[in-house]
Amino acid sequence: MTKSISIGLPNVSHLLLSGTMTTNCSFTNCSFTEVDRLMKSLELAIYVPIFVCGLVLNILALVVFCFLLRKWTESTIYMTNLALLDLLLLLLLPFKMHATIHHWEAHHRFLCSFLESLYFVGMYGSIYTIACIAVDRWVAIRHPFRAKQLRSRRAALGTCILVWVVVLGGTSPIYSFRTVEKGSFHCFHGFSEKGWRPEVISCLLGFGFVGPALVLVVCSAQSIRTLRQSGNESHKNRACVRIIYSSLCAFLVPFTPSHLGILLQFLVRRDVIQDCMAKTRISLFLQVAMSLANVTCCLDALCYYFITREVRTSKQTFTFRRSKSISQKRATTSTSEL
Known part of the structure; x- marks a missing residue:
């Protein structure tokens, strides 16, 4: 029998639910039917709120x-790039929701690979952009x-x-990970063994x-320590700390559980984990974690909020100080004339 299960890293829809995994577990009465049935409705329940909320927040x-x-x-440029990457992820969610339930025709195979590639671009582009924001902030602080x-x-x-x-x-x-088979197929999953090397x-x-993750944690920790050791409890410093924590x-x-699930599924594929119940739980955990990873499109809005608030506060403070300085100069001029 051919091996047809794979995790389809861009989406883990129906992951581990067909082909080799089911065949290997059939001797121990290990079935993934309930996981399959649960994820068909659960993924839609997760994707719809994320799509609506994320689309509104990122467009705003x-x-x-x-x-x-x-x-x-510099910060707003990075955030604009992050919003564009989040929008890319969000615009692919309708295709993922469709692929959760429906098969795609064979002539759509290249289109599927293209969409899967774009999903990776959005996900890992967001990861690298957040890391770049941390480095940029670390240099500034x-x-x-x-x-x-440097900046x-x-x-x-x-x-x-x-x-x-x-x-x-x-x-x-x-594009080389997609299995070449005749007939319809499920997009966003069903990669060949090349994808699991x-x-x-x-x-x-x-x-x-x-x-x-290491770059983000180290830079964030050092930046927070520097701000707190400065002894300056200004509004700007507090806002900067909130931005770091939100990042x-x-x-x-979103990304820690999903990549932990990928590691566990890799151990399953290498037969390191063989217990049937463990495989079932890993299957459910990975699918839920990969679905929830898209919530990063909404969580990034926290960063947008704090940055825009900091910029607005800085502008208001500058305007107030400038007005106060002008008033003082006028008062001094009037006094000298008298």
């Missing part, structure tokens, strides 16, 4: 960044004098372009999650 964020903020900073030479809007824009180039190149092998999973986990939340909450 782009309106604010592109039209209401007259002057862009820990090395304020060097930051004037600029041009550098931020160049970094965002580089992120797109890297993730587009890194997702190109996905140790080197592929090692690169995915190492460069796609562990590396950026950590937007990264670790």
Whole structure:
């Protein structure tokens, strides 16, 4: 019998629910039918609220960044890029919801691979952008004098372009992961064994999650420590700490469980985990975790909120100080004339 199960990393719809896994477990009466039935409705219940909420929040964020903020900073450039990547993820959710229930015709195989590749671009582009934001903030806080030479809007824009180039190149092998079979198929899953090779999973986990996570945690921890050791309890410092914590939340909450599930499923595919009940639980955990990973599109809105609030507060403070300075100068001039 051919091996047809795979996790379809962009989406884990019906993961482990057909082909080899079911065949291997049939001797021990291990069935994934209930998991399959549960996920058909559960994925839709997860995707619909994320799609509606995320679409509204990210469109509003782009309106604010592109039209209401007259002057862009390094932070707003990164956030605009993050909002675009989130929108890319959100626009693919209807295709994922359709693929959860329906089969696709054979002539749509290339379109499916293209959409799967875009999903990877959106997910890992978001991961790298959040890591870049942490590094940029770390430079500004820990090395304020060097930051004037290292940080600029041009550098931020160049970094965002580089992120797109890297993730587009890194997702190109996905076109070879799709199994070549006649007839209809389920999109967003059903990868061939090429997608589960140790080197592929090692690169995915190492460069796609562990590396950026370490960069984010280390830079965030040092930035928070520096702000607290400065002894300055200004509103701007408190807002910056909130932004750092929201970035950590937007990264670790959705992506940690999903990549842990990928690692566990890899162990199942390598026959390291053989217990039937464990395989069933891993199947359910991975599918739920991968579905919930899309909530990052909504969590990123926390970062947008704190940054726009900080920018507005900074502008109001600057306007107030400028008005106060002008008033003082006028009062001094009037006194001298008398």
